[in-house]
Amino acid sequence: DAKTTQPTSMDCAEGRAANLPCNHSTISGNEYVYWYRQIHSQGPQYIIHGLKNNETNEMASLIITEDRKSSTLILPHATLRDTAVYYCIVFGAAGNKLTFGGGTRVLVKP
């Protein structure tokens, strides 16, 4: 499974959009981009995933570049409760070993 790189940390003002980048330059054609977040030491929570088209759900939007080598998770109106560690991972249906990187520690400030 392809590796990803993310910034270590990011601050965001409450009410503003938070844009979280992720690089996955070695992604293969059948691998999806997944985003999870982990609040305190709870189990990671699924946010969104996509293959090549942009995706949106009630939590966030996912923008994937045309070459699929990078993506951006957008939290449209960040709240204090969005403070968490956000993980970008790539995973294909045939893959069995799903590994996480260090993620981005997002701090939403009032």
Place this chain on the structure above:
Amino acid sequence: EADIYQTPRYLVIGTGKKITLECSQTMGHDKMYWYQQDPGMELHLIHYSYGVNSTEKGDLSSESTVSRIRTEHFPLTLESARPSHTSQYLCASSGTSPLHFGNGTRLTVT
């Protein structure tokens, strides 16, 4: 929504004891995973399984063992607990849906 349960939620145990951390899921997922996570650190894959009677070691060497006798059950065992095993252990499962995590077991070995 996948349901995945881990017990116990917290465990404090003395050195040398044998312990089993339980993980069960009700969605019939083939793939299950165990991750180890120290406070503030990233998740490390220690074991995974892609079906009944299959188990594989993950990226992080672990003295624990796992078994997969039934689809829904993926217990992790430490034959002789040591203080170095103090950590949080997170179980996850996936089928065709995204990875779903339990809330973890926080283990303290004294």
